[in-house]
Amino acid sequence: MPELPEVETVRRSLLPVILDKPIASVDVYYERILQHITPRKFKEQITGRRILDLARRGKYLIFHLENHLDLVAHLRMTGRLIYYSDAAIAMAKHTSVIFGFASGGNLRFEDVRKFGTLDLVTSGEYEQIKGLHSLGVEPLSEAFTVEHLQNLIQDRSTKIKGLLLDQTKIAGMGNIYADESLFMARIHPERPANSLSSLEVQSLHLAIKDVLQDAIVGQGTTLRDYRTGYGREGSFQNKLQIYGKKGEKCPRCGVDLEYKKVAGRTSHFCPACQREQRS
DNA sequence: AAAACCGCCTGTCGGC
DNA sequence: TGCCGACAGGCGGTTT
Numbered sequence: 001m002p003e004l005p006e007v008e009t010v011r012r013s014l015l016p017v018i019l020d021k022p023i024a025s026v027d028v029y030y031e032r033i034l035q036h037i038t039p040r041k042f043k044e045q046i047t048g049r050r051i052l053d054l055a056r057r058g059k060y061l062i063f064h065l066e067n068h069l070d071l072v073a074h075l076r077m078t079g080r081l082i083y084y085s086d087a088a089i090a091m092a093k094h095t096s097v098i099f100g101f102a103s104g105g106n107l108r109f110e111d112v113r114k115f116g117t118l119d120l121v122t123s124g125e126y127e128q129i130k131g132l133h134s135l136g137v138e139p140l141s142e143a144f145t146v147e148h149l150q151n152l153i154q155d156r157s158t159k160i161k162g163l164l165l166d167q168t169k170i171a172g173m174g175n176i177y178a179d180e181s182l183f184m185a186r187i188h189p190e191r192p193a194n195s196l197s198s199l200e201v202q203s204l205h206l207a208i209k210d211v212l213q214d215a216i217v218g219q220g221t222t223l224r225d226y227r228t229g230y231g232r233e234g235s236f237q238n239k240l241q242i243y244g245k246k247g248e249k250c251p252r253c254g255v256d257l258e259y260k261k262v263a264g265r266t267s268h269f270c271p272a273c274q275r276e277q278r279s
Numbered sequence: 280a281a282a283a284c285c286g287c288c289t290g291t292c293g294g295c
Numbered sequence: 296t297g298c299c300g301a302c303a304g305g306c307g308g309t310t311t
Contacts, residue, residue: 001304059305076305078289094289113288115305131306158281175304223304264283283311
């Protein structure tokens with residue numbers, strides 16, 4: 001579900017409404033959301049702490065709290081973090097945690113499939129959060145250059161789609177934006193990474209940046225569960241070129257689109273625009 | 280190093 | 296209508 005653009009949208013939408021607010025109460029309705037900590041300790045440590053900032057790294061959200069604490073959230077497949085200005089609004093069926101504020105509003109972690117996680121660690125000490133600790137480059141940062149992508153691709157014969165989904169290489173890409181980026185760059189998802197020409201690497205680099213940036217502008221893609229921090233749907237589902245377009249025609253060339261499992265994930269592509277063998 | 284599984288959960292959809 | 300399996304945007308762990 002939420003990939004980099006969705007998580008970034010949640011960050012931007014929540015920040016203004018939670019900044020500087022002390023967490024007045026914590027209610028845990030699904031204990032297994034908490035990693036490496038009991039509900040009792042969790043409540044004890046964060047109650048009364050103000051939220052100093054909200055950051056994002058890959059698909060992780062990091063709430064910087066007073067007392068050198070970082071509250072690290074991952075939404076996985078169906079998680080939502082929504083601010084409710086009216087605390088009296090009935091709790092959704094699959095609500096895992098509610099953080100209450102003295103001002104009256106609250107922040108709720110809702111999660112149908114319950115794969116989402118919360119970690120509480122000392123500021124910057126992410127060793128126990130393996131996925132966060134081992135994240136690769138931020139694709140929208142200046143560090144993600146064509147040369148950086150070229151180096152990731154160099155000497156790897158793995159399928160390019162699998163590499164794009166590997167969070168230790170590039171942080172925040174998921175199935176939707178990997179397919180959209182490969183389509184934009186006209187690269188077949190099963191191409192061995194090291195078979196890409198330098199021109200193709202350049203075009204993939206540009207496509208990744210463009211797709212992610214445009215999706216943030218569109219406030220993310222709502223296919224079913226994803227919502228922004230104020231509970232609204234994103235709009236980028238209306239701009240998808242290929243993801244989920246099974247049975248439709250390629251918007252670029254009109255050929256019937258195809259889909260198949262690549263690197264364990266359903267992958268959409270145009271067999272004409274994204275050829276497996278370069279001719 | 281990488282690929283192929285499974286598990287974690289619930290909901291939805293298609294086929295019969 | 297009901298049942299049943301396949302499948303869903305993610306990731307950690309184990310085995311091959």
